[in-house]
Amino acid sequence: MTDFLLLAFIFLCAGVISVPIASRLGLGSVLGYLIAGIIISPILALLHVDVIAIQHFAEFGVVMMLFLVGLELEPKMLWAVRAKLLGLGGGQVGITTLVVMGLCMAFGQPWSIALAIGLVMALSSTAIVLQTLNEKGLMKSDGGQSSFSVLLTQDIAVIPMLALLPLLAMPELMDVASDAVAHGADAAHGGDDHSGEGDHGSAMSLVEGLNGWQTMLVTVGSVIAVILGGSFLTSPIFRFIAGAGLRELFVAGALLIVIGIALLMSLVGLSPALGTFIAGVVLANSAYRHELESDIDPFRGLLLGLFFMSVGAGINFALLSENLGSILGMTLGLIAVKALVLLGLARIFKIEGADKWLFALGLAQAGEFGFVLLSFTVAGNIIPTSIADILLLVVALSMLLTPALFIIYDRLIAPRYSEEEAREADDIDADSNIIIAGHGRVGGMVARILRAAGHTPTVIDYSSKQLDMLEKFGVKAYFGDASRPDLLHAAGIHEAKLIVIAIDNKEQINEMTHYIHTNHPHVHIMARALDRNHVYELYAAGCRDIIRETYDSSLRMGRSAFEALGVPSDKANDMVAVFDQSDREGMVEVADTYDVNISPFENEAFMAKIREVAPRREAEVREQMHKILQRNSKGEEQL
Template sequence: MADFLLLAFIFLAAGVIAVPIASRLGLGSVLGYLLAGIAISPLLAALHVDIISIQHFAEFGVVMMLFLVGLELEPKLLWEMRTKLIGLGGLQVGLTTLVVTAISMALGQPWTVSLAIGFVLALSSTAIVLQTLNEKGLMKSDGGQSSFSVLLFQDIAVIPILAVLPLLAMPEVVELAFAAAEGGAHADDAHHGNGDHGTSLNLIAGFPGWAQMLATLAAIGSIVVVGNVLTRPLFRFIAWARFRELFTAAALMGVTGIALLMSVVGLSPALGTFLAGVVLANSEYRHELESDIDPFRGLLLGLFFITVGASVDFALLTANLGPILAMTFGLMALKAAILFALALIFKIQGSARWLFTLALAQAGEFGFVLLSFTTQNNVIPSAVADQLLLVVALSMLLTPLLFIAFDKIIAPRFSESSTREPDDIEGDSGIIIAGHGRFGGIVNRMLRGAGFKTTVLDYSSEQLEMLRTFGFEVFFGDATRPDLLHAAGIDSAKLLVICIDDREHITTLAKYMKAHHPNVEVVARARDRSHVYELYAAGVRNIVRETFDSGVRAGRFAYEVLGLHPFEAERLARQFTEDDRHTIRLLSEVYREDLPLSENPEYVALAKRLMEEREAQMKGGGRGFTTRDERGWVPPGKNDLTAILSDHAKRKGES
């Protein structure tokens, strides 16, 4: 237990210290973690920590990340990406593998080893690239989408690669396999199972090919069906308990379960969770799931990056400094060249072309997996594998520097095109409505009716499902949670309309907004007069009493029923509203949060004065607020006419 705590403390401390420093220096969190890993590697070595097994555990962060990426990607969008996915991704993996294989054969490696090396180095780092793209808000840009397509293809490609690799240890089998049907290869793959992100759990390994295919299809089918059909009842069931942590538990359970299921049928867990994410992308629980999973993803990926940093073998590096550096730079230059060529072919324009080129030029975490897999299978001699491990780690280490180069050197040159880009970066609406009950529902209908896109958050799952059936875009969650607001896009929002009905929650949210997002406009619902004072003190200026306007309308109806002309009723109602709002604004200025109203001398004095003024008005013959209303509508008398006539006569006399 103490060991575990010590280890956890070391990793956490390394991250907590290194990442803020790296961010402050503009290096990004990934480089921060990597450097932290390098810094603590002597300590870990002294403690005899098994870094590789921690790394395997931490790779679960990649699985979570792909789930989150899937959540952001509606099925429609994924379908639109299909050309890029297969074309760009397929060509990148194929070409890079071929060229790397050829080079390593030229360097004297046998072709089997060369092909294995080609596979290992063709893949890029999903973890680093997606993390960095997200951090920089480039995920939905052109370059980001292209990069993501390639990464997704690589993730799929890992599966057949894992199938082929063992065969390379036995050249004669390869020839057989290439000649024979695919079934043979599958059977052999099955023996070694899936090394992707977990241990070998493959339960269907002994099945014939067709049965495996069926099992795989069944697994994917079940993800789609469960995601579509069972999520809602499950979350509603949990919502009854009203324990926030249960949602987190359920979300984690879901992701873990899918990863497990995928491992069982020999598919990539990352691919499975990605698919689940896509299925849930249209669900009202999307933002809730996002904010539940996100912290775990962040921590696990951080841990993963630290282990990458810590696994750099400096003894080996210094011994072979020249060759390894040459291989690393050579590899990155080669990958970049292929990417650049693909970007040209696929007409990726402007700064996006460079982002695509530089972002994917490294080897990735799949490389680690494949390397340990190949050494187990005696495909690559371990001396070569150790050097390749260094190349992979170094190229990952260098990637954040390439991103910095992109930011500092390339992006500014394309600044005219990047002025347009922010539009594409976030698909969020910029308008968040917190609470979709009797109050927020009206606000939402008005905004949508005028053509605005809104993001609605509500905490009642029954209410949500009803709205969903009517085609509204609503999300489940407690809007007072900063992480959920973040997931709903508060950072890029223009407007937050607070329509929840709990008085304290409204105030809490208003205060949070003032403190953390002072530039987002806030319109807040107030329960009553004193709540208006509270919100005014919190800095909100667009405050609406929830029943005031309906009360005024009822009063206006009463006027009309009593025989007042409708236009007079309207004017009186307007005047009443103006008067009341004027009063409440004056009183808000003297309100003090720390004192009850009756103990606030300023408030009491002002309230008394306003009351006296009103009484004086009424005694003066008017009906309170009506006296001012009569101005402008009372016609002039005959004396006025006399005055005008005499003035006219006088002026004529003068001229």
């Protein structure tokens, strides 16, 4: 028990310390976990910890992650993106496999081993790429969506790969292939790193002793069983569990489904992650989908972090130091090959600008399934252990380098494309006394309302895509940075009656407000406030027509809440109007003490004023609301 607690303490300490530091440095959580594993690897070695066994346990985090990914995918959606899955994803897997296979054969490997290596290296890291894209907010970009399509294809492709690989087993070639490995690899390895993998032959299996075609039939049958079970058994199971009314039983039921599917896949020699992924897709339309997500996600996060730490801790530095040049060359060569293939596909599928580099660099690594497939190939006499050991290092190093590739994209490539894609501001020839700065979800609605009344506001927006979309609908707008004084002058600020500042950058809103209030005091400024403190900042800048972007919708929700509690609509309106008036007057009362140069919480005068005004205003509002209810109630009784 003490050994287990000590090991858990070491891993948790490493993750809790390393990941926040890495995230603050912009390296991402995945690299933080990998670095944490590398740092604690000497401690684990001193304690004689079997890192490979921990890695096998932690792989269940990948299993859970793919189950959750599958839950997000509806079969209809998969059919809708079939072109990208087959063309973009299928092209990446097929072309990369063939290129890597050709290079391996050029270096003397037999075709069967070369093909197996090509299949392993064609895959990318679903865990790293998806997590990094989500953290950086790039998932919805064209490059992010294309990357997701390729990763999804790769995950699906593992099924035929695992069915094909046993057919490549050629034990008589093992010695020949081993001789093609650089001198010193066997000595450095010593045959210890795959003690965990070597047990596959003695483990329970439903396909042991079957030939290739029989294995394939059992495998396909198991996949069909997962699909049918997910479609017809999940709802009855959860209805039965719901009868107990215990939350922990739902968690147990969710884990039961995932572990049961993973076990079945393991028994037929398939990747458990792929089985749970298929089950997730089947359950995407289930009424219990969100329950499954919430129950499994905490386990997924912890185990995925443990998996990456075990990858970092499992790096064989002795073998790496013996073959540093060749292993580093193979790693960089693999990244270059995959990036070139992806750039070619990006050109064919019209992924342009910075998105093509996000797509190419993001998927240029090998993936976590490489560890699983290499273990499978060693156990099946497909790839010799000596080669697999070096390939494991290539996979791990390429994954370690992936955050660096994203940093290159963020700091070198994306800024350059942003500059290149910037266009000159349009010449504004409109004749209008209304200017709207920003045509997003706020400014766009204001513009529609004004046009409906016959006005023709001059709309300025800094998003080329937004303006291209508006042009398709026949809406005239001008490109440019509305915070620039020269552009405001061109838009007619000196003759304007009204300017609506609806951009979503707080600093730019403040600067525009201050400039217009100072230099064009005749113009009525209506400014969008992003939050309550922003109201005070705009008030200090001279604006007196400030619209909090969520305030009116919140008032409407408050009115609806009263109505839901049985208050008639007219009473609810009066009560909300009382609150609205008091809130606005209270903010004006406090505004003069606000100082834009210090934090509100450090401004003693501001905080003291709020402590004075808030209780008084709240009591006044409560009293007035009570009078409204009493007055209306008496009126109804008299009627």
